[in-house]
Amino acid sequence: MPKETMTAKERWLAVLQRKKPDRLPTDYWATPEVTEMLLKHTGTASAEELFAALHIDVPITVSPTYTGPKLESDQDVFGCRYRDVKYGTGSYRECVTHPLANYATVAEIEAEYQWPDPDWWDYAGIAQQVEGRETNPVRGGGSEPFLKYKDLRGQEQAFMDLVLNPDLVHYCLDKLFELAYMDTLRIYEQIPGKVDITYVAEDMGSETDLMLSPQHIRTFLLPRMQRIVDLAHQAGAYVFHHNDGAIRRVIPDLIGLGIDVLNPIQWRCPGMERQALKDDFGSQLVFHGGVDNQQTLAFGTPADAAAEVRENIRILGADGGYIIAPCHNIQPVSSPETIAAMYEAAWEHGWM
Numbered sequence: 301m302p303k304e305t306m307t308a309k310e311r312w313l314a315v316l317q318r319k320k321p322d323r324l325p326t327d328y329w330a331t332p333e334v335t336e337m338l339l340k341h342t343g344t345a346s347a348e349e350l351f352a353a354l355h356i357d358v359p360i361t362v363s364p365t366y367t368g369p370k371l372e373s374d375q376d377v378f379g380c381r382y383r384d385v386k387y388g389t390g391s392y393r394e395c396v397t398h399p400l401a402n403y404a405t406v407a408e409i410e411a412e413y414q415w416p417d418p419d420w421w422d423y424a425g426i427a428q429q430v431e432g433r434e435t436n437p438v439r440g441g442g443s444e445p446f447l448k449y450k451d452l453r454g455q456e457q458a459f460m461d462l463v464l465n466p467d468l469v470h471y472c473l474d475k476l477f478e479l480a481y482m483d484t485l486r487i488y489e490q491i492p493g494k495v496d497i498t499y500v501a502e503d504m505g506s507e508t509d510l511m512l513s514p515q516h517i518r519t520f521l522l523p524r525m526q527r528i529v530d531l532a533h534q535a536g537a538y539v540f541h542h543n544d545g546a547i548r549r550v551i552p553d554l555i556g557l558g559i560d561v562l563n564p565i566q567w568r569c570p571g572m573e574r575q576a577l578k579d580d581f582g583s584q585l586v587f588h589g590g591v592d593n594q595q596t597l598a599f600g601t602p603a604d605a606a607a608e609v610r611e612n613i614r615i616l617g618a619d620g621g622y623i624i625a626p627c628h629n630i631q632p633v634s635s636p637e638t639i640a641a642m643y644e645a646a647w648e649h650g651w652m
Contacts (some may be wrong), residue, residue, distance in 0.1 A: 302651045307435035308357035312496065315586055315620055316538045316560060324617050324650035325357040326643060327588065327625035333390040333632040334639070341636035354643040359437040359497060362429045362487060368420025377416040380451045389632035398454040406471045415475050418482040426490035438491070439540070441484030442499035443528045445476035446521060462516045469520055477524040484528060488535040497540045498532040500525055500559065505545025507569055517550055522557060529558045540588070544628070546570050551577075555584050564589035564627040565616070574615045587616045588623040591642055597626060597634045602641030609645035617650070624650060 305322045306314065314321035328351065330338075335347060344350045351358050366377070374381050379399035384391040403409050430438055449472055450458040461469045488495060502521055504512055512521075532539050541559040548571030554562070562585045567574045574590065590612045591597060596604055609624060616622040624646040630639055 301648075308359075309435055309437045309496065311357055312359070312437040312623070315623060316496075318620065320620060320652050323652060324613065324620075324646065325623050326355065326646050326650070327623055328356045328358045329626050329628060330630040330639075331390055331632060334630045334634065337632065337636050338639060341640065354640065355647045356643060357437070359439040360429070360433050362426050362438060362440040362491070362495070364421035364423045364483070364486070365425055366420060367422045368417065377420065378448065378452060379413075395451040398452055398457075400452040400472070401454050401457060403468075404465075406468055409468075409471070416479060418479060418486070421483070421486075423486045423490050426487055430491055430494060437496040438494055439497040439499060440487040440491075440495040441480075441528075441532070441537070442501065442540075443477060443480035443484070443525065444499075444501040444542075445473055445480060445524070446502050448476055449473060459511070462512065462520065466520075473520060473524055477527065481527055481531065484531055488531075488537075493536050495532075495535060495537045497561070498528070498535075498537045499540050499542065500528050500532070501542035503542075503544045504550060505543060505547040505566075505569065507545055507566075509546050509570070510549060511545070514550055514553070518553065522553060526557055533558060546572055548572060548577075551581060551585075555581065559585070561586045561588050561623070563587075563625075566592070566594075566627050568592060568595065574612065578615055578618065582616075582618070582621055586621045586623065589625045589627045590616055590622070591624065591626045593626045593628055593630050593634065597630055597638055597642065599633075600638060602635075602637050605638045605642040606645035609642055610649050613646075613649055620652065 308325065311321045311323065311325040315325060338350055342350055342353050344353050368377065371377065374383060380395050381397040382393045383396050385394045400409060400413065452472065453461060484498060504510055504517055529539050538560040539558060540561040540563065541554060542563045544564060545566055546569035565577070565587050566572055567590060577587070591608055596608050612622065612624065
């Protein structure tokens with residue numbers, strides 16, 4: 301087995317800069333239940349020990365401390381309330397109240413609703429979050445405002461608003477993007493030049509096609525995302541773009557924005573076939589993900605997971621430009637043996 305000659309940070313940066321790493325980097329996305337399962341399986345006592353055992357190059361995420369008005373335990377800064385919804389082997393926090401659901405006009409929201417203030421967060425501790433962890437890539441800042449808009453209005457109403465209430469969508473997204481912009485800017489100011497990855501996300505795809513029309517994406521989302529992308533690049537950070545599902549039709553638009561990394565590569569969705577993505581966009585994008593957690597990791601064998609990693613390395617990793625990771629958060633339905641096999645195959649076959 302070859303010897304590592306790079307840290308996790310150096311490995312990520314080599315791929316992002318289109319240079320040759322010692323091996324392809326790996327990343328970890330999983331639910332807390334899966335992490336607990338893997339800790340027991342590997343006999344490790346902490347997430348850091350787990351990542352070391354499986355040779356995972358996970359970034360550290362820096363974030364400010366909330367110091368604003370007191371919140372209830374089930375409430376966020378936007379007034380959305382949440383509860384745990386169990387699904388058998390774990391639970392997710394789901395939004396159950398939508399503070400802007402009953403408003404019909406921008407004037408009503410302006411008169412009655414309080415938007416969070418950027419000064420509700422303290423950024424003084426950001427630098428300390430990096431100290432002693434300089435060998436890991438650093439992730440900080442970013443945006444995903446339409447996701448929050450859906451919580452504020454309710455999923456169905458949010459999509460209807462794109463057609464029926466465009467003024468309201470524009471107004472709310474401006475507020476949400478401005479908050480994300482200020483958060484990102486203040487993180488950069490605390491650790492100048494040290495943020496490697498900024499997460500600029502929006503889920504636009506379903507299992508078969510886009511959930512939003514290209515026209516709505518270009519009208520409501522892309523111009524606002526451009527501000528965050530430009531801010532990240534000015535600060536020397538790479539833009540990591542998460543976008544689930546069958547999004548082939550808007551990948552050229554996303555490249556036009558300047559995204560650097562495309563995640564999660566759900567290659568079983570129409571139009572997301574790996575070879576075609578690599579052929580058409582591989583010179584412009586780094587691919588992140590690609591190990592299917594809906595079928596392969598969920599119901600496949602360890603041999604299936606290892607074979608898929610090898611196939612991804614052959615296709616997506618040709619000439620570099622690939623970070624090995626699951627397509628999304630691994631769920632508890634996946635066996636620890638299958639998950640470990642994914643990372644063992646990456647370690648064995650990912651050397652460049």
